[in-house]
Each structure stands twice: as C-alpha cells, then as structure tokens.
Amino acid sequence: MAGCKTYATERLSAFVDGELPAGEAAAVRAHASGCPDCTASIDGLRALVTNARALDVPEPPPTLWPSIEGELERRERFAWLKISPWRPFGIGALAGAVAVAVVLVALPAVYTRRNGPPAASPGAEVVAAAGAAATDPLLHEAEAEFAQAAAAYERSIEKLRALLAREEARWSPHERSRMAERIGRLDDAIARSRELARRSPGDSAGNEQLFAAYQEKIAFLAAAVHRGGEAGDWDKPGGGGQ
Amino acid sequence: MAAGRGLTVAALSAALASAAGARPVRAAADGGETVTDRREIIVPAKAAEVVRIDNLLGRVSVRGVARPGEIHIFAEKHASTQDALGRLRVHYTAFESGEVVVDTRVELGGRERSLPLAGSGVDLVIDVPPDVAVEAKTFGGDVSASGLRSGAKLETTGGRIGVSDVHGGVVTRQLRGGQRVAAVEGDVDLDGVEGDMDLRNLGGGRVDARVVDGTIRAEDVHSGFVRLVTTTGQIVLLGVLRPGGHYDLRSYAGDVRILTTGETPAFELRARSARPIETDVPLRASRREGDWLRAEYVGRRPQPHTRTALLEVSSVLAGVTLQIQPRATPAELH
Numbered sequence: 001m002a003g004c005k006t007y008a009t010e011r012l013s014a015f016v017d018g019e020l021p022a023g024e025a026a027a028v029r030a031h032a033s034g035c036p037d038c039t040a041s042i043d044g045l046r047a048l049v050t051n052a053r054a055l056d057v058p059e060p061p062p063t064l065w066p067s068i069e070g071e072l073e074r075r076e077r078f079a080w081l082k083i084s085p086w087r088p089f090g091i092g093a094l095a096g097a098v099a100v101a102v103v104l105v106a107l108p109a110v111y112t113r114r115n116g117p118p119a120a121s122p123g124a125e126v127v128a129a130a131g132a133a134a135t136d137p138l139l140h141e142a143e144a145e146f147a148q149a150a151a152a153y154e155r156s157i158e159k160l161r162a163l164l165a166r167e168e169a170r171w172s173p174h175e176r177s178r179m180a181e182r183i184g185r186l187d188d189a190i191a192r193s194r195e196l197a198r199r200s201p202g203d204s205a206g207n208e209q210l211f212a213a214y215q216e217k218i219a220f221l222a223a224a225v226h227r228g229g230e231a232g233d234w235d236k237p238g239g240g241g242q
Numbered sequence: 243m244a245a246g247r248g249l250t251v252a253a254l255s256a257a258l259a260s261a262a263g264a265r266p267v268r269a270a271a272d273g274g275e276t277v278t279d280r281r282e283i284i285v286p287a288k289a290a291e292v293v294r295i296d297n298l299l300g301r302v303s304v305r306g307v308a309r310p311g312e313i314h315i316f317a318e319k320h321a322s323t324q325d326a327l328g329r330l331r332v333h334y335t336a337f338e339s340g341e342v343v344v345d346t347r348v349e350l351g352g353r354e355r356s357l358p359l360a361g362s363g364v365d366l367v368i369d370v371p372p373d374v375a376v377e378a379k380t381f382g383g384d385v386s387a388s389g390l391r392s393g394a395k396l397e398t399t400g401g402r403i404g405v406s407d408v409h410g411g412v413v414t415r416q417l418r419g420g421q422r423v424a425a426v427e428g429d430v431d432l433d434g435v436e437g438d439m440d441l442r443n444l445g446g447g448r449v450d451a452r453v454v455d456g457t458i459r460a461e462d463v464h465s466g467f468v469r470l471v472t473t474t475g476q477i478v479l480l481g482v483l484r485p486g487g488h489y490d491l492r493s494y495a496g497d498v499r500i501l502t503t504g505e506t507p508a509f510e511l512r513a514r515s516a517r518p519i520e521t522d523v524p525l526r527a528s529r530r531e532g533d534w535l536r537a538e539y540v541g542r543r544p545q546p547h548t549r550t551a552l553l554e555v556s557s558v559l560a561g562v563t564l565q566i567q568p569r570a571t572p573a574e575l576h
Binding site: 136138139141142144145146148149152153156159160163202203204211215218222225226 | 298326329348350351355356357358359360361362381382399400417418435436452454455471473474492494495558
C-alpha cells in the first residue's frame with residue numbers, strides 16, 4: 001500500500017481474513033474497488049496466505065494445532081460472541097499461514113524431543129505415508145464428501161449468476177465491466193484454492209480454503225443481486241455483505 | 243507436549259479409544275451390517291471456559307446440563323468393518339488457558355486426519371457445564387446446542403443446526419440443511435446458503451439472519467434490530483413489533499409478509515414490491531420515492547412519547563404483505 005494511507009495493512013489483513021465487522025468490510029471493498037494501491041495490497045496478502053498454505057508440510061499430531069490455535073486465540077477468546085463476520089471454521093486465513101510457519105519450526109523439535117533423531121529422513125516417511133493414504137478407500141470417501149459440498153456451492157453460484165444477469169441488463173457498460181472484473185478475481189481465488197485442494201488430497205484445510213473462496217463469491221453475488229435491484233448500485237458502500 | 247511454551251495441554255490428552263467399557267456391537271442398518279462402538283467418559287474440567295468441538299465425522303449435540311467442573315462425552319463410532327471402526331479416534335485435550343478441545347479423526351496412512359466420511363462416522367453427545375462457551379463444527383452431521391449460558395457458535399456444511407434455550411451470542415454458519423433457533427437471550431447472527439430458517443422467541447439486542455436459497459420465518463422476536471435477508475425464499479415475520487425497533491426485511495425473489503399481533507406501535511414504513519403492497523394497516527402520508535413507498539402508521543391510540551419503529555421491507559420480484567391482527571393464525575403462514 002505504497003500510495004494510499006486510507007487503511008493500515010493490519011486492517012487489510014483482517015479484511016482478507018474475513019475478520020472485519022460487516023460494515024467496515026463493506027467500506028474496504030468499496031474503497032478497494034476504486035483504489036489500485038489497496039487492491040494490490042489485498043491481492044498480495046491473499047497470495048501470501050495462499051502460498052503459505054501451498055507448502056508441503058507433514059500433518060501435525062492432533063494435539064499440536066489446537067495448542068497453537070489456543071495460544072493464538074487466547075487473548076481474544078470469546079471475541080466471536082460479539083457477532084463477528086463470516087470466519088470460516090474459526091480459523092483466520094492469516095492465522096493459518098502463521099500457524100503453518102510455526103508448525104514448520106516446531107515439528108522437528110517435537111519429534112526429536114519425543115522420539116529422538118529419526119532413523120530415516122522425515123521427508124521419506126511422509127512420502128511413504130502419503131502413498132499409503134492415497135490408495136485408501138476412506139480417503140476416496142472423504143474426497144467424495146468434499147466434492148459433493150463443492151458441487152452444492154457451485155449450484156448456488158449458478159443460481160445467483162442467473163439472477164444477477166437479470167439485473168446486469170440495467171447497468172451501464174462500465175458497471176458491467178467492473179462487475180466482471182470483481183467476479184474474475186473471485187474466480188481466480190476459487191481456481192487457486194481448488195488446485196491446492198487437488199494437490200493435497202485428504203487435507204481438510206485445503207478444502208476449507210476452497211469453501212471459504214466459494215462463500216466469499218456467494219456473499220458478493222447475493223449482495224450484488226439485492227443491491228442490483230436498486231438501479232445498479234451493487235458496489236456502493238454497504239453493498240459488500242449479503 | 244510443548245510444556246516449555248506454557249501451552250499446557252496434556253493433562254488430559256486422552257484418546258477415548260483407550261477408555262474402558264468399549265462394547266462393540268453389530269446392528270442392521272440400511273440393509274447392511276454396521277459395527278458400532280459406544281463409549282462414555284467423564285473428564286474433570288474445573289477451569290473450562292470454552293469448549294471447542296470439531297467433528298467432521300458425524301453429529302454433535304451439546305447440552306448445558308453437566309455439573310460445574312465436569313464434561314461428559316458420549317461417543318458412538320460406527321463403520322462397516324471392524325478395521326474401519328478401529329481407525330476412528332476421539333481426542334480430548336484440556337488447556338491451562340481454560341480451553342477444552344474435543345476432536346475426531348480418522349487414521350489414514352499412519353496419520354490421523356480430520357475428514358468427513360460417508361460410510362463411517364462418530365456421533366458425539368457432550369454435556370458441559372452451562373456457563374462455558376461452546377464452539378462446534380461438523381461437516382455433514384447435525385449440530386445442536388441447548389441449555390447454555392455463555393453463547394454458542396455452530397458451523398456445519400451439510401447438517402441441520404438447532405439451538406434452544408441459550409443465553410449469550412449465537413453465531414451459525416451453514417452451507418445447507420436448515421436452521422431452527424429458539425429461546426435465545428443474546429445477539430443472533432445466522433448465515434446459510436441453502437435451507438429454511440425458523441426463529442422463535444429471540445430476546446437479544448440484534449437478530450441478523452441471511453440465507454441465499456431458503457425461507458426465513460421469525461416469530462416472537464423481541465430484539466431492537468432485526469434484519470432478515472433471503473435471495474430466493476420468503477420472509478415471514480410474526481408477532482409483536484417493538485417500539486423504536488428497526489426491521490430490515492428483504493427478499494429478492496420471494497414474498498415478504500409481516501403479520502403483527504398485539505398493540506402495534508407507530509412505525510415508519512419504507513417498502514418496495516413488484517406488486518401492489520397488500521395491507522390492512524391504515525397508513526397515512528403515503529408517497530413514492532423512486533421504487534419505494536414511504537408511509538406512516540401512528541397506532542390505534544397515538545401516544546406522543548412512544549418511539550416510532552422503522553420497517554424497511556423489500557421484495558424486488560414478488561410481493562409485500564403487511565397486516566395487523568388481534569391474534570395471529572400461524573397455520574396460515576406456512
């Protein structure tokens with residue numbers, strides 16, 4: 001955000017994580033739609049989160065993530081009771097990125113402390129385990145469950161797109177162009193998340209990221225449909241939430 | 243683990259698979275055999291302030307009925323084979339910070355993962371002290387909370403959501419399945435994509451419910467701010483309007499119906515509808531501002547110091563109905 005000082009990086013980060021109140025999130029969206037600096041910052045933050053999640057890491061023991069998450073959230077415990085905006089599965093994306101980094105640092109130490117130095121390289125063990133899991137019928141069951149949910153999200157998006165097409169006919173070419181641009185960015189995020197999930201079968205976090213991307217698009221389309229009924233003012237302040 | 247970081251843990255990091263009293267049984271289900279394993283464990287949780295439950299493998303029901311300092315976990319695992327059953331795990335972890343985590347996992351390739359399965363699963367009934375806050379997440383299983391006094395946050399992808407008798411904030415997130423929320427004293431924030439929402443007897447300061455494809459029916463909502471938004475379904479608001487309340491009711495493609503009962507306060511109306519607005523309310527000062535109709539209702543017995551409510555009602559493709567009834571006839575509203 002080299003040029004624009006309207007929103008501090010922390011606020012934009014919170015926006016990317018879906019942690020801003022609905023009103024403030026809508027204001028950020030509205031501002032970013034006309035501010036190349038903030039749009040670039042938001043895209044950069046999203047890319048950071050996406051890249052962090054793309055790292056190949058061994059799955060931690062089941063108690064490790066709750067430990068980290070509990071520590072991360074200790075100071076803000078119960079904050080969600082004050083009515084927070086959509087926060088998929090209670091894990092902020094940026095917090096997830098931080099956690100990945102922490103896991104990368106912490107895992108070798110944990111393993112060493114518990115088991116002593118590994119006889120073979122940890123990477124080899126992970127590859128072997130992944131190979132065994134890839135052929136497991138339970139993994140295919142899980143992937144089928146995720147695929148069904150993704151299909152349900154896609155159906156909802158298609159319904160909203162059909163409704164939006166009715167409203168778009170009343171918009172100016174400029175408004176239609178901006179809408180197409182915004183939807184294109186959301187589609188890019190979905191495509192990136194889908195690819196990450198595909199590359200990490202059996203990783204629920206990857207699918208959660210994909211579902212979060214779907215949810216963001218659905219919320220945007222629903223808001224656009226509702227506010228599009230008011231003469232094409234889908235991107236006015238307050239139009240970012242459903 | 244991680245004692246150096248002061249995280250705690252561990253005191254009771256217990257895999258329930260090792261608990262005593264396992265009784266694998268076989269039962270007929272859906273034309274096939276199912277192997278079932280039921281277990282119960284009572285764990286001390288004297289400092290518990292929040293209980294987080296993460297079960298992508300099945301249902302979760304949380305009840306605020308346990309004695310202070312105790313959490314009861316009833317876990318039922320089911321699978322088509324003994325081998326699959328043995329790969330389902332339930333973990334309980336208590337943190338010194340007051341957080342308790344219950345999560346389920348399936349063993350795949352030598353590692354435990356949090357994943358949804360179609361043919362196997364774990365259903366949890368968890369009794370907690372009423373004063374702990376609860377967060378619960380499922381994937382395809384129903385999730386419910388009752389008897390809680392510090393609020394609840396419930397998330398599911400494909401299960402139904404049920405909330406009853408809860409004090410404190412209630413937050414829900416759902417892809418599909420429908421939601422029933424009743425008897426809540428606290429702010430309510432509901433979000434869904436597909437499925438109807440049924441809200442009854444809500445008494446917090448704010449009710450905010452959003453769904454894309456579903457009907458929202460709200461009865462006896464006493465909150466000062468009520469926002470109900472659906473894209474393709476109907477909105478039905480039934481009950482008493484609160485003096486000074488703000489009601490924002492919007493459907494894009496469905497009808498919006500308000501049937502007030504009792505002593506309806508004065509209100510200012512902003513309404514938009516594809517069809518003429520149906521109403522038996524003696525509105526006055528009606529005027530149009532673009533697509534919107536603005537009007538006022540002064541009440542049957544105008545009182546100068548009573549605060550005026552605001553009704554913002556919109557149906558872009560369907561109709562708006564506004565009626566005052568001495569007593570509602572709920573059967574007509576379905």
